[in-house]
Amino acid sequence: AQSVTQLDSHVSVSEGTPVLLRCNYSSSYSPSLFWYVQHPNKGLQLLLKYTSAATLVKGINGFEAEFKKSETSFHLTKPSAHMSDAAEYFCVVSVAALIFGKGTTLSVSS
Amino acid sequence: DVKVTQSSRYLVKRTGEKVFLECVQDMDHENMFWYRQDPGLGLRLIYFSYDVKMKEKGDIPEGYSVSREKKERFSLILESASTNQTSMYLCASSPPGTANYGYTFGSGTRLTVV
Numbered sequence: 001a002q003s004v005t006q007l008d009s010h011v012s013v014s015e016g017t018p019v020l021l022r023c024n025y026s027s028s029y030s031p032s033l034f035w036y037v038q039h040p041n042k043g044l045q046l047l048l049k050y051t052s053a054a055t056l057v058k059g060i061n062g063f064e065a066e067f068k069k070s071e072t073s074f075h076l077t078k079p080s081a082h083m084s085d086a087a088e089y090f091c092v093v094s095v096a097a098l099i100f101g102k103g104t105t106l107s108v109s110s
Numbered sequence: 111d112v113k114v115t116q117s118s119r120y121l122v123k124r125t126g127e128k129v130f131l132e133c134v135q136d137m138d139h140e141n142m143f144w145y146r147q148d149p150g151l152g153l154r155l156i157y158f159s160y161d162v163k164m165k166e167k168g169d170i171p172e173g174y175s176v177s178r179e180k181k182e183r184f185s186l187i188l189e190s191a192s193t194n195q196t197s198m199y200l201c202a203s204s205p206p207g208t209a210n211y212g213y214t215f216g217s218g219t220r221l222t223v224v
Contacts, residue, residue: 009150034212044200046212090152097143097168098202098213100153 002027004074004091006101014109019063019078021104023091026072032094033074035065039087047089050074061085081108113137114216116201122222129188131219133201141204142184143213144168144176146197153200159184160206191223 007022025031035047048059055067061084065076074091086108091101117132135142141160145153145168155168157176165176173195177185184203188195198220202213 036212043217044215049212096166097141097155097158099155099169100145102150102152 002031002093002095003099004033004093004101006089006091006104008104009102010105010107012107012109013081015083016080019076019081019085019106021076021089021091021106023074023076023101024072025074025091025093027093030069033065033067034092034094034098035059035063035074035076036090036092036100037087038090044090047076081106083108083110114201114203114214116199116216116219118219119217120220120222122224123188123191125192125223127188127191127223129191129221129223131186131188131199131201131221133184133186133216134182135184135201135203135214136182137203137205137214138181139203139214140181140206142178143202143204144174144184144186145200145202146170147200147218148197156186188221191221193223195221196223197221 003026005024033050036044038044048057050057050067058064063078088103092098114135123129143158144156147153154170159165159178175187198218200218201216204213
């Protein structure tokens with residue numbers, strides 16, 4: 001069965017430092033993968049998606065993710081965190097429907 | 111702007127009540143989905159539908175049913191509400207071929223069963 005595992009339930013960074021949110025996937029074939037973000041009391045927003053084109057995917061707000069088949073990973077990164085990045089992030093794999101990971105809460109301190 | 115509208119933002123229901131959660135989309139999307147979101151568990155798929163009068167079970171269908179009589183409307187039904195169904199419920203829609211598209215999500219219905 002296809003699934004995603006978010007390796008950290010909570011990540012804390014300081015403003016201006018890099019962000020790394022880790023996600024491993026399990027799939028019997030080349031998957032489509034997404035990252036979604038949910039700010040407090042807001043709806044879900046698509047950050048970026050991988051659909052078997054370039055392995056390095058750029059998203060909104062300076063985020064990017066790299067698909068690594070050998071490591072079955074799709075980690076989300078950002079070079080410099082901003083206070084407004086504080087939110088919950090979901091790694092998602094597409095099967096018959098979107099299957100969500102359990103989420104990583106990103107905290108950003110000043 | 112495309113929209114998925116959930117009829118209620120907050121609902122409080124009593125144990126044993128039959129509860130209807132309504133979702134309407136204006137994008138002429140074939141696919142519609144119901145998820146529940148709980149802290150630490152992410153979003154879990156309850157049911158989805160590829161077309162009118164079609165439905166497929168997701169990962170946690172027990173205690174729920176759905177209805178899709180029109181393309182734009184997808185209803186989630188709690189046959190006999192229980193306290194463990196207290197949750198945030200999210201509806202979503204997409205065109206065919208979910209592999210290449212994200213979903214459009216509604217704002218959610220926060221259901222409390224007392």
